[in-house]
Amino acid sequence: MTLLANTEETIAWGRELAISLQAGDVIALVGNLGAGKTHATKGVVAGLGATAQVSSPTFTLVHEYIGGRLPIFHFDFYRLESAEEVIGIGWDDYLDASGIIIVEWADRFADLMPAHSQWYRFAVTDDGARSVEKML
Ligand SMILES: Nc1ncnc2c1ncn2[C@@H]1O[C@H](COP(=O)(O)OP(=O)(O)OP(=O)(O)O)[C@@H](O)[C@H]1O
């Protein structure tokens, strides 16, 4: 369990995670509303050195960041109604794209997540900070 004392530390955690990421890695982020998943993702994007966000027809459902060491495909399953909808926006193609996939609320459609996904749980602590731990 890692304590994240403020927003900057949440972003820094994502930057640190980015160092070890390899093409094809899938990051599954779990945790309540406001637990820090998006800020951790910002850190990963920054850590990989991405310089541009690509808008696609599905840009409200998947955000693509390019220009860094690896492309990043950022999903938020909270906004998606069903596993079928995720598949419909090209999930399998993203998995095959040799980039990094980061999914907020991955537990909503856990069956879609590949076996090699790295799962992390974020939480709000009693004092209003955040914590993150790797799930098994
Ligand atoms: N370690 C921290 N301590 C205190 N506040 C934090 C910390 N990390 C992030 N925050 C703040 O928490 C708020 C929510 O963060 P964020 O949007 O990343 O959460 P989220 O898990 O993505 O939420 P959602 O489930 O709604 O997508 C932001 O205002 C952010 O600044």
Ligand SMILES: [Mg+2]
């Ligand atoms: Mg979020």
